[in-house]
Amino acid sequence: MEKLDKTVKKAVAIKDVTQCEATGRMLEKARRDGVVVAFDRAAGMKPCPIGAESACCKMCYMGPCRLNARDPYGKVGVCGATIDTIQSRNLARMVASGSAAHNDHGMAVLELFKGVANGTITDYTIKDPYKLEALCLELGLEIEGMTIQEKALALADELEKTYTQTEGEIPFVKRVPAKTLETWRKLDIVPRGAMIEVMGIMSRTHMGCDQHYENITKAISKAALADGWGGSMVATELGDIMFGTPSPVQADVNFGVLKEDHVNVIVHGHEPNLFESMLVSVSDPSLVQIARDKGAKGINLVGMCCSGAEMMSRHGVPHAGNFMSTEPVLVTGAVDAMAVDIQCIQQGLAKTAEFYKTHLITTNPRCHIEGARHIEFEEHTPRECTDEIVTLAIARFADRGVDVEIPQIINKGIHGFSHEYINYMLGGSFRSSYAPLNDNIINGRIRGVAGVVGCVNPRVKQDWVHVELVKELIKNDVLVIQTGCSQIALAKAGLTVPEAAVLAGPGLREVCEAVGMPPVLGLGSCVDNTRILIAATAMVNQGGLGDSIADLPVAGAAPEWMSEKAVAIGQYFVASGVFTVFGVGFPTVKETKFHDHLFGGLEDQGLGKWGVTKDPYEMAAMMLAHIDKKRKELGIDKSRERVLTDMASRRELA
Numbered sequence: 001m002e003k004l005d006k007t008v009k010k011a012v013a014i015k016d017v018t019q020c021e022a023t024g025r026m027l028e029k030a031r032r033d034g035v036v037v038a039f040d041r042a043a044g045m046k047p048c049p050i051g052a053e054s055a056c057c058k059m060c061y062m063g064p065c066r067l068n069a070r071d072p073y074g075k076v077g078v079c080g081a082t083i084d085t086i087q088s089r090n091l092a093r094m095v096a097s098g099s100a101a102h103n104d105h106g107m108a109v110l111e112l113f114k115g116v117a118n119g120t121i122t123d124y125t126i127k128d129p130y131k132l133e134a135l136c137l138e139l140g141l142e143i144e145g146m147t148i149q150e151k152a153l154a155l156a157d158e159l160e161k162t163y164t165q166t167e168g169e170i171p172f173v174k175r176v177p178a179k180t181l182e183t184w185r186k187l188d189i190v191p192r193g194a195m196i197e198v199m200g201i202m203s204r205t206h207m208g209c210d211q212h213y214e215n216i217t218k219a220i221s222k223a224a225l226a227d228g229w230g231g232s233m234v235a236t237e238l239g240d241i242m243f244g245t246p247s248p249v250q251a252d253v254n255f256g257v258l259k260e261d262h263v264n265v266i267v268h269g270h271e272p273n274l275f276e277s278m279l280v281s282v283s284d285p286s287l288v289q290i291a292r293d294k295g296a297k298g299i300n301l302v303g304m305c306c307s308g309a310e311m312m313s314r315h316g317v318p319h320a321g322n323f324m325s326t327e328p329v330l331v332t333g334a335v336d337a338m339a340v341d342i343q344c345i346q347q348g349l350a351k352t353a354e355f356y357k358t359h360l361i362t363t364n365p366r367c368h369i370e371g372a373r374h375i376e377f378e379e380h381t382p383r384e385c386t387d388e389i390v391t392l393a394i395a396r397f398a399d400r401g402v403d404v405e406i407p408q409i410i411n412k413g414i415h416g417f418s419h420e421y422i423n424y425m426l427g428g429s430f431r432s433s434y435a436p437l438n439d440n441i442i443n444g445r446i447r448g449v450a451g452v453v454g455c456v457n458p459r460v461k462q463d464w465v466h467v468e469l470v471k472e473l474i475k476n477d478v479l480v481i482q483t484g485c486s487q488i489a490l491a492k493a494g495l496t497v498p499e500a501a502v503l504a505g506p507g508l509r510e511v512c513e514a515v516g517m518p519p520v521l522g523l524g525s526c527v528d529n530t531r532i533l534i535a536a537t538a539m540v541n542q543g544g545l546g547d548s549i550a551d552l553p554v555a556g557a558a559p560e561w562m563s564e565k566a567v568a569i570g571q572y573f574v575a576s577g578v579f580t581v582f583g584v585g586f587p588t589v590k591e592t593k594f595h596d597h598l599f600g601g602l603e604d605q606g607l608g609k610w611g612v613t614k615d616p617y618e619m620a621a622m623m624l625a626h627i628d629k630k631r632k633e634l635g636i637d638k639s640r641e642r643v644l645t646d647m648a649s650r651r652e653l654a
């Protein structure tokens with residue numbers, strides 16, 4: 001095991017790198033044990049200042065060329081590429097990678113769905129036939145007289161176009177508000193299919209090809225929209241049909257969900273199929289009996305990162321923490337097996353797992369890790385993989401051979417606010433609608449809606465930017481909706497409970513207390529950001545808040561982003577019409593044409609725009625200013641007289 005570097009040990013004060021108490025305690029233990037984790041590696045490696053601003057180009061081997069971000073137009077690359085060409089090509093490749101990751105995930109979910117529909121995969125089923133039918137009808141499919149299986153096959157055929165189609169428009173474009181779609185068509189940014197849009201970026205960013213940042217930006221928007229309204233949306237919708245559409249459920253979050261006297265199995269990753277099967281394996285009476293025979297009280301299944309967030313939303317499975325806690329959780333010594341699939345799996349896990357004798361098991365053909373055991377997961381025989389992992393975990397429990405120290409911290413919260421549930425929650429069974437939300441925005445009780453999503457990143461204090469931003473927003477009557485690692489940060493801060501309404505401004509508090517909902521609504525994983533797009537569309541369709549997503553008093557933020565997926569998500573929100581602010585930093589050089597195009601020019605075209613700041617209070621101020629600007633444009637900047645919504649007025653609204 002590599003030893004902690006002495007200079008690193010001095011440089012990092014734990015209170016400065018994380019707000020998560022459990023993670024902090026495990027960082028202290030890691031230091032005592034001489035174990036290095038990502039927080040230490042980050043302290044020992046400054047970000048490359050040229051790369052951070054995207055002023056370098058390695059698209060060919062005449063370079064790599066480095067431009068001066070302080071004098072961006074002072075020189076060009078060997079081929080003559082300007083700073084705008086270089087930055088836009090770099091950002092395009094980030095978006096292509098992020099979009100590819102989500103689309104690959106969505107395609108895997110589609111393949112699983114096809115197998116369930118044609119009967120070749122029998123371990124999964126269709127749990128929400130109502131949503132299946134609703135989706136078929138929404139996409140204009142003729143399903144009269146069809147069986148559930150036939151409907152599923154018809155839907156699978158239609159949604160396959162999301163990936164493979166090379167001409168036309170992806171299927172879920174049918175959901176986009178008419179005026180938003182009109183703008184996309186005018187700008188020629190409607191995606192044809194994910195594969196061709198991602199391939200198109202890789203092709204046009206080759207040396208000597210597309211060298212106009214505005215044209216490259218169009219390709220960026222297409223590839224990003226092919227993620228948000230494409231692959232990610234397919235993953236969410238088919239996931240709901242197969243595994244259940246979430247509705248509010250209480251779940252425990254934080255390291256205290258680990259149990260010293262149980263066999264602890266963590267699933268960390270993004271695709272729900274592995275986790276769903278693991279849920280079946282840990283409940284198998286014969287495996288539970290083997291665990292008991294070895295002295296365990298039972299088998300404890302826990303999630304981390306995004307598939308964890310999905311399982312928490314759908315089934316109330318406990319969640320141990322977000323991305324930056326994945327190494328520290330192993331330091332507890334209590335994790336008997338960590339099964340991973342794809343995305344956001346840090347290679348450093350292998351060494352940490354080895355030190356604490358935890359089984360780290362990769363399961364997906366797209367993600368092997370040197371030093372980890374690989375047990376391939378196959379949807380036709382999923383239990384072969386998950387049962388074997390549980391068996392390994394039981395054996396490790398019987399002979400842990402390391403000290404166990406679990407921070408006894410658990411935060412209870414309510415999660416699982418799907419778009420469908422929000423619709424029902426606001427309007428009731430017979431009048432489910434977004435009218436009460438729109439009405440409360442129009443009358444000023446709710447100032448606007450903010451999506452706060454995305455990663456945690458060791459370049460900023462873990463969870464802190466998310467939590468401070470969200471507190472500031474709800475204090476100012478902004479309803480917050482969340483996904484991914486951000487949702488877990490707020491769950492740990494105790495804001496995902498209805499009682500957190502006391503932290504909200506008077507208007508939002510009144511609405512939360514009337515409905516019995518938290519001021520912060522958790523929607524699930526990163527692919528579930530598409531639920532935010534659907535909610536925004538429902539707000540437009542409801543009426544009274546403009547004709548396009550760009551008209552809405554809404555804003556988005558990824559305060560601690562780190563992954564290329566986050567950039568793809570950010571761009572699909574911007575292209576959909578949302579002002580989107582990133583924390584940490586942004587890979588462009590300020591006061592360049594490309595930067596100005598992203599941070600203002602796109603808005604002039606009728607889309608959204610980007611913003612950036614590290615400071616959560618400034619971030620909140622930027623988002624509030626945007627929301628207020630939209631309220632003014634809509635003519636609702638002066639709150640209407642406040643009237644409590646009684647049954648008569650609810651009926652009227654419906």
Ligand code: BF8
Nearest residue numbers: 306344454455484485526
């Ligand atoms: O997809 S929020 S760190 S875990 S990239 Fe990764 Fe970021 Fe977490 Fe999930 Ni999303």
